[in-house]
């Protein structure tokens with residue numbers, strides 16, 4: 001008999017604007033419209049999932065809601081010519097987990113335009129060790145390498161203990177670059193060295209609030225994930241004709257900067273938006289993830305939790321003590 005219900009994390013808004021999370025039995029019939037129904041085997045936890053799960057209306061406008069911006073699984077039903085039942089697929093980005101019921105439920109129903117066929121060389125589980133954070137790291141590395149940054153160059157990665165940062169450190173060191181990692185909150189020095197950082201900095205060694213327009217030039221490239229004074233310190237430390245990517249706002253969304261890094265050093269600043277990344281770039285990034293950038297110590301970044309343990313993992317992200325990538329096994 002056809003399965004009609006499934007388990008998912010549901011976030012509910014209370015009358016006094018608190019957000020309560022519980023695992024509930026949900027109906028497949030209530031999933032949003034879409035031409036592909038996916039049985040989700042694995043999801044993963046990202047900074048944005050924490051925002052959605054804690055009532056951030058910039059991410060999720062309406063509750064009750066099932067978060068989960070990442071999902072990897074098997075197509076169960078499809079009215080699209082592109083996908084057939086049994087296909088192994090990855091769904092990330094677009095509106096998944098924001099206002100569309102997401103990967104922290106055992107089923108999702110989405111438009112086929114959001115669905116990526118799992119690349120050869122990557123299991124569904126591995127695809128979620130990367131997830132949106134790893135995909136964003138790959139887009140950042142793609143920007144830097146397309147720009148001309150190459151093996152042996154000195155690069156900086158910020159928020160290195162987190163998901164985007166940890167994957168970026170790993171990919172760049174695996175590609176032979178000399179990686180310095182900025183580690184701000186919990187001491188992850190041993191972990192960061194194990195995943196390829198040649199040097200680990202603390203904020204006191206790095207953040208400059210003197211207002212000087214340019215700092216000692218140290219790096220040819222940077223994957224910056226935190227924003228605020230971390231981003232401005234990094235931009236002012238990039239060498240002449242180097243490049244930096246910007247994807248996050250963990251520290252702050254505001255930046256105070258002069259034009260001098262751009263007009264006196266020719267520094268290039270690239271914005272990274274994984275959510276609306278065009279499909280051609282998306283497929284290219286997933287091929288790199290499954291191919292040359294798939295570093296051998298992938299499992300070192302991963303912690304696996306059951307759906308029932310997602311709640312405490314979300315609290316770790318909120319407190320900044322989250323390390324690497326947390327994947328969620330939906331059927332354990």
Ligand SMILES: NC(=O)c1ccc[n+]([C@@H]2O[C@H](COP(=O)([O-])OP(=O)(O)OC[C@H]3O[C@@H](n4cnc5c(N)ncnc54)[C@H](OP(=O)(O)O)[C@@H]3O)[C@@H](O)[C@H]2O)c1
Pocket residue numbers: 045046047048132133136158159160161162163164165182183184185186188225226246247248249250251272273274275317318319320321322323324
């Ligand atoms: N633009 C996009 O498409 C895109 C896609 C994915 C993620 N993002 C953004 O990228 C950022 C990082 O995401 P993520 O998934 O890597 O997050 P995460 O796994 O939670 O990691 C965040 C890391 O930031 C560092 N950190 C420094 N100061 C912090 C603070 N005050 N509070 C919390 N963490 C702090 C911590 O590492 P250390 O202690 O090692 O510094 C922490 O592990 C977020 O802003 C997220 O929204 C953007």
